[in-house]
Amino acid sequence: MYSLYLLSLLSLGANVAAKPNACPILGPAFPAPTEIGSDPTFIAATQNLTAQIRQAIQSGELAGNSISVQIFSESDSYAAFGLSHTDDSVRHGSVGVREVDENTVFRIGSISKLWTMLLYMTFNGTKHFQEPVSKYVPELRSPYNDSQQIDQIDYVNWDEVTIGELASHQAGIPRDYAFMDLAASAPPQALTRMGLPSLPKSERMPCGNAPFPPCNRQQFFDGILDTQPIAATSSTPLYSNAGYQILGYALEAIARKPFADILMERIIEPLRLSRSSHGMPDPSLAVVPSDLISSQFNLDIGDAIPAGGIYSSPKDISTLGRAILANTLVSPAMTRRWMKPATHTASLQVSVGHPWEIMSFKEPRLVDLYTKSGNVGMYNSIMALSPDHNAGFAILTAGNGTFALPMKLGEQIAEIMLPALEQIAKNQAARRFAGTYALEDGTSNSSITIVADDEPGLKITKWISNSVDMGQSFAEKAGLKEAPSLLSMRLQPTSLKSPGRVSFSAVIQGLNPQPTSGTILSACMTWLELDSYIYGNVGMPEFEFNLNDDGDVVSLTPRALRITLPKA
Known part of the structure; x- marks a missing residue:
């Protein structure tokens, strides 16, 4: 078990030399869009498609x-x-x-x-x-x-x-x-011109090609x-x-x-x-x-x-x-x-x-x-x-x-x-899930800020737990002390749902602005690493958005931290 955990940390460090951009796990980057037919982005795309097909006609x-x-x-x-x-x-x-x-x-x-x-x-x-x-x-x-x-x-x-x-x-x-057998679909003379030998009747298909029935x-x-x-x-x-x-x-x-x-x-x-x-x-x-x-x-x-x-x-x-x-x-x-x-x-x-x-x-x-x-x-x-x-x-x-x-x-x-x-x-996810979730009650200074940018998934730009910068903590754990900005934390939906709750996973990885070629070094290894960090039998990447009766997001729970942060 320890060696697997160490491997995960090494993989996280290896990604620093591997990928220039965020490397999501396979699957949706955002919850599936709804009511696409009335969306302006969809309408513009279909107008482009229609123009291309009309031009081809x-x-x-x-x-x-x-x-x-x-x-x-x-x-x-x-x-x-x-x-x-x-x-x-x-x-x-x-x-x-x-x-x-x-x-x-x-x-x-x-x-x-x-x-x-x-x-x-x-x-x-x-x-x-x-x-x-x-x-x-x-x-x-x-x-x-x-x-x-x-x-x-x-x-x-x-x-x-x-x-x-x-x-x-x-x-x-x-x-x-029987279907499409050349011996039945072409006259013998044509088959001979193709270089094919003549076949005895016993080797020809008895069915499946006209004039024979199926x-x-x-x-x-x-x-x-x-x-x-x-x-x-x-x-x-x-x-x-x-x-x-x-x-x-x-x-x-x-x-x-x-x-x-x-x-x-x-x-x-x-x-x-x-x-x-x-x-x-x-x-x-x-x-x-x-x-x-x-x-x-x-x-x-x-x-x-x-x-x-x-x-x-x-x-x-x-x-x-x-x-x-x-x-x-x-x-x-x-x-x-x-x-x-x-x-x-x-x-x-x-x-x-x-x-x-x-x-x-x-x-x-x-x-x-x-x-x-x-x-x-x-x-x-x-x-x-x-x-x-x-x-x-x-x-x-x-x-x-x-x-x-x-x-x-x-x-x-x-x-x-x-x-x-x-x-x-992405647009629908940004409207629904992005924002700042914070709890400042005198005993806890904890907050998470989430945005949508050009990469897959919702980006965690700031994560504070009990006044501690969690991004800095993860960066140090991954050996990124000199460049903590290269740590990426992005939320992807897990397709797990319960009444009033929607589950996401935080994909936490190191980045590098210099891409490395090669099948192995450039491969996404985040599927190996996702649940590497565990606290009290709860994975650090496990997040839940909590919904009201209308389906609106009202709070966020980073499950390992045993805290719920209201949406500001």
């Missing part, structure tokens, strides 16, 4: 595509911002709507995987992550003989594949079975069990639609109901999603570029609907996003466990969850967006949530654009909106 960059964008907040019951654009080909088309709006139906492709995993969460989902999928899918229970079982190159060891590995694309199984359950498992793995389990994330089809079968076994019924009973009906469905809806409600067949609006993917077959609208997607952020269907603890990385990718900016594609942005600080994108036919989409800000956005497109279109628009929205949301949160 006028320049022809979005030609041939209809789009609908929604930005939403958990604290609001409606979209804080919405923008839709209808391509001329849709305005003058023969099928579907003539004007795209928030109620227009799109195919959402692989965003369906997010709905599937949300359904898992309603069944205490994370508890299943370590279970072998063969427990719920009988076709996968020891399907091979002894010699096949030990052949790791030709056969998947299904007894070791877990539900969590399938959900995070770490099962090492192929992306698809694979039924038996055909799917016959094929999957005859398909080689492409990686060992939990060795690397490799995207798999087939894995989510298997997850759909497992979910049906857990719920003892068909997937369509589970979807209706646990998401669509509770959230009153009027434009979302398991099967193809009335095309007159949808945006249909070209026609039903070439757009693939009517493409039947059979049992792969949990992987990519759901239909929805921008408004319904926003409603679903708010429900996740508000814990409407799942407890807060379960949601926090679910919204975490499961593995890295080869990119420092992208991690993988269940089924989250987690994008990390460095500005205005390290912020993780939990996203899910989708593509089917002429439909491309992305949904993103920022748990730090309790906000998100959805982009649905239909037309001749590629998968890159919603990704580019999503990055554009993130680069504009994340700094705006952070600024709104």
